[in-house]
Amino acid sequence: MKSYIAEKAVLTMREEIAETGGNEIFFLGRTDENGIVVEVEPLARGSRDAVAAIIIATSFGDVVLHNHPSGDLTPSQPDLEVASILGNQGVGFYIIDNAAERCYQAVRPFARKTVEHLSFPEIEQFFAPGGVLSRNLEGYEHRDEQTRMAFDVAEAFNRERVAVIEAGTGTGKSLAYLLPAVLWSVRNRERIVISTNTINLQEQLIKKDIPFLQQKGGLAFRAVLVKGRSNYLCLRKLKAIEAEPSLFKEEGTAGELEALVEWSRKTGDGCRNDLSFIPRDEIWQEVCCEADQCGRVKCAHYGKCFFYTARREAAGADVLVVNHALLFADVAVRNETGYDSSAILPPFTRLIFDEGHHLEDTATSFFSSRTSRHGLLQILGRLQHPRKAQRGILPQLSAKISREVPEELDALFIELSALLEERLIPQRIILADSVTKVLDSLGLDLLAYLKNDKKSSGERKLRLTAAVYVDPFWRTAEEAVLQISRQ
Ligand code: SF4
DSSP states (O other), rough: OOOOOHHHHHHHHEEEEHHHTTEEEEEEEEOTTTTTTEEEEEEEESTTTTTTHHHHOOTTTEEEEEEEEOOOOOOOOHHHHHHHHHHHTTTTEEEEOSOOEEEEEEOOOOOOOOOOOOHHHHHHHHHTTTHHHHHHHHOOOOOOOHHHHHHHHHHHHHOOOOOOOOOOOSOOHHHHHHHHHHHHHHHHHEEEEEEEEEHHHHHHHIOOOHHHHHHHHHHOEEEEEEGGGHHHBBBBHHHHHHHHHGOOOSSHHHHHHHHHHHHHHHHHSSBBGGGGSSSOOHHHHHHHEEEOOOGGSSSSTTGGOHHHHHHHHHOSSSSSEHHHHHHHHHHHHHHHHHTTTTTTSSOEEEEESSSSSHHHHHHHHHHHHOOOHHHHHHHHHSOOOSSSOSSSSHHHHHHHHHHHOOGGGGHHHHHHHHHHIIIHHHHHHHHHHHHHHHHHHHHHHHHHHHOOTOOOOOOOOOOOOOHHHHHHHHHHHHHHHHHHHOO
């Protein structure tokens, strides 16, 4: 035990485990240059639900340790799954007993890499008069701000820090972050993701700045623009439609389908924007890749699949260019699945946001849900039209039952009719009524609440911070919404 965990770390774990009454604790262990765990800190207590948080907290060369209160150190199936995810990220996985005397090394720690720090003179030379930029970029003007920004980015890489930089228009910011990022990726073999908001900027990076660094900067690296799944043609769906062309016999759609088939034979990447025409959304939906309809390795077209080819290219790239929405989709998948193979992006260690002022909006639209009185009433209206009682799913169902249930099943007919007429239809009316009453009164209370808030004027926008949330109004509002959901 002493040979791979230092005494101080053993004592810390023993005390922490004793404090929790011998329950399970996950520890993050930091190793020294010999791979010995010299420091530990508790990450999560008594639960495996925090696996995603554990994965986020670890980095290459660390060890995750946890105790088995039973004293049996044999890894369970969930242990092996976590160990394999961590192992892929260069993180070790140990199981110990409650006294921290015995240890099972499920995955040994990986030797920490020697980090090659970025050199400021090397970066300065690139931007300086007579440097790579001035010799190769027509109209290049040396700007101190650009060099300073490149230094700040390099500093953030070297010291594992977060840098927040505001650069005015014309600073040349993309090269100011790209150069240090690429140098870091090449020297330290670490993948870097650059996330932007607009397609224009992604194209500028992929078509102009990155090729410039590859051709004139003497830097050998691979960069890929990663797009969402629905941008790619699904060969399986296309073949299925080709075999059943009668589905597309409406005016215009047959022609578009033929054009798509023709294009599928010559396109290089199978990506929607490689098309010379813009297909109607409803047609593209029929032929694009969708996660829940994809057979993955079991699909007969997997080897030639455009989407998976793009994914394999991304897995081999040093620099990935993505948009904010795709990045957040990746974060959401990783949070849900605990970092398994369904993540959209391959593992990466460094992230640069450009056009970061859009992040809040993108993250909000991605991780929030929206409820409105109108939306709720619309859903309820689909069940039964609020004014034309014979329209809607419930009355249609009622009519269908009286038409189609045979006489000999009279008892069933009575039971189903009673369910519809006496329970579901009246319940819809009660629920619609509650939605209107509760949300109307909530709206009035909210207006009154905001009127008391002297600071807000013009557009009424309120951030629900912990300080705001202590107001009793929010507890009442929460209870009102829960009341609707309970119904
Ligand atoms: S692997 Fe999936 S996306 Fe690719 S062709 Fe098959 S079903 Fe379509």
